[in-house]
Amino acid sequence: MTNILNDCQIAIQNLSVSFHQGHQTFDAVKNVNINVFKGKTLAIVGESGSGKSVTAQSILGLHAKDKTSFPSGSIMFDGKDLLKISDNELRAIRGRRIGMIFQEPMTSLNPLHSIEKQIAETLVLHGKTPKNKVSQKVIELLELVGIPNPSERLDAYPHQLSGGQKQRVMIAMALANEPEVLVADEPTTALDVTVQKQVLELIKSLQSKMHMSVILISHDLNVVRHYADDMVVMRNGSVVEQGSTETIFNSPTEEYTQQLIDSEPSGQPEPVSENAKLLLQAENIKVWFPTKTNFWGKPTEYLKAANNISMALREGETLGIVGESGSGKTTFGLALLKLISSSGPVHFQDQSIESLNQAQFRPFRKDMQIVFQDPYGSLSPRMSIYQIIEEGMEIHKIGSESEREKIIINVLKEVELDPETRHRYPHEFSGGQRQRIAIARALVLKPKLIILDEPTSALDRTVQVQVIELLRSIQKKYGIAYVFISHDLSVVKALSHTVIVMKQGQIVEQNDCQTLFEAPKEEYTQNLLDAAYFYS
């Protein structure tokens, strides 16, 4: 028993956290017990709202003091209860003995300071390093986290670094004082898959080099399986299951854990019939944004967001477009719907739509719909679900008032939502439900084509699987063609017939889904696949 206690770096006992807003109290974490062992990685897994971040942030006391209370529990670190010690004592621990990496590297760095200054700040604050050696120590740290030519990058500002590099700088800051514990709150969620792998590998190698304990918060089970020694599964603020990663993955005792493990998208879409008609054809689509103009306002340089993209899509077929952020996949999708201007011939059902203006194109909008990535942003907060779904029918003058109500009730059943909830407002629904509403809004016009712009990226894994099932069943029933845009290869694989891989506005590879995933021709595709599947 004493042995276990000695190995235990942080012991969270019976922790509860409540947030207060006005007179309302929200219990974010309920009676949680977690032990973090020396030199090991503990993963806290759960869907959004499960309390995993709140638990981790309690360790460092990062919550707004006036809005948070701890009804019960303690967090023991080195013989002290972190919930009870004074702010000064806590400050001495924060950043010095317990480091933290945040999810969003873009906003966690101050844009007005050079990276040297930001890293040096943590060093100076905790006073472990003599002043004249700070600069050298910063270079060492940057080297440690794998920034090329660190001495030249000292004066760089955050905007001059890529997302992956920013996260490396964040890690360097967290490690500056050689902490005993590193808390990593979804450190790779905002990064592209290839970068994600590099960052996680980096944390792992640093851990063994510095003998740190790592608390890894993640919703991605593949990451956890590969990197964590122990794991805790959380749901609605309580611990569902905990134990060693291997045991839990091999024989989960709780149904919910099993559900999480099984939530990898799988299966394949229905094959398209041989004589399906050509629905949408685009050739050499270009979307160029002028970046420099000459004296007379003529553009001289362009940002080529999408360059010479060609595609063809048959009825009932799904085209997957894959690429990392900035590859131009969303731009291309918007260009197909004339939501941004582009050049290049586009044919929809044998009609050329390239030269049509917005008013002339309007009748086509009924047949070509879009579902956006962000289920929070794409629904107007001022309209009820009923009004949101009705809007399209109103514009295209479909049905009478009473007929519309029937259609709306049916479409809500179709997307597996309770029609009784149709007079509620979007904020009363969860992310997954909102995405169903967005799908219902598109579906109600009976379109022939839906462009799905990362419809599952903002959703939890278990919800993702449900949405994919739904999309597949709708396609089977109505023969709608999809253009499915995503950075998530496993989702694309589960839905697409053909796939386009894009990079920096260009097509890298284009093939039918199976061939592309089994035998990629290009090195870039190979890298993407490796990064996405390296754990399994």
Add this chain to the structure above:
Amino acid sequence: MFSTDSWTPLNKRRLSNFKNNKRGFYSLIIFSILFFVTLFAEVIANDKPIAVYFDDQMYLPFLNVYPETVFGGDFETEADYRDEYVAGLIEDKGWMLWPLIPYSYDTINYNLPVPAPAPPSADNWLGSDDQARDVVARLIYGFRISVLFGLTLTIFSSIIGVIVGAIQGYYGGKIDLIGQRFIEIWSGLPVLFLLIIMASMITPDFWWLLGIMLMFSWMGLVDVVRAEFLRARNLEYVRAARALGLDNKGIMFKHMLPNAMVATLTFMPFILTGSITTLTSLDFLGFGLPPGSPSLGELIAQGKTNLHAPWLGASAFVVLAVMLSLLVFIGEAVRDAFDPRKV
């Protein structure tokens, strides 16, 4: 009073935020009562009775014009009810119901015991001004005209400002560029000089003054609304509406205007205070409403020229200070209500 059941939850929360700002909420109540009461100034302060009962018949002099002959007088002109002779004729065969303050804003009190301006007395509660007119009556009418002028100016300049801002923000590009440059030049014009020049060519009445001030006051809201529209243009639900096939007008009205209304409504109480202050200062300088109109600015000017009659300046000051403070408090509460950090 009115039902909020059909409101969106967001608006319900805003209403409760507004009510939570006690100072602003009570200010609104007090201001509404004051405004409502002064709307019926003719019944409160008038030199004509509210009702006359004469020879078994009812007359409503504050609404209709009756010649003196109706009451047995000699002249065909309108009856002067304050005249002792006419009053005597009526009292003989009936009675008169006088308003609380038997003076209108332009009634000259010939019965002053001392030369005008007369100090406060039982007859003239806050004294009379230098033309022997009752100060209370002038304050009541002056309050009403100030608020009405401010409200009309605010509403019209908001309408124009929102439309211009919306067009600039939505279409962007050249339209935006030309609009912005025009506003920069237009706002550089010296408004006061223009008003003085205009005032020398025409006699500005209420509507003239409103028009001239409107020419320059619509710019206040353009920037806010334009910024809101520029932002809203790229919101996903606006894009989604376009993808549904909604036309420009529909998108602007249904999806973007409500966004801009938050900024507009937050600004409005402050535009209102600004308008009232401008009108008062013009009146003070003598370039405002035509001579004889009940105006707070004119009363302040009288206070300045008649320093031996402090009741003039003091009462005008108190009314202005109370009115503007109430409006600022209401404005603060509205700002709280729409504060995105609180919603």
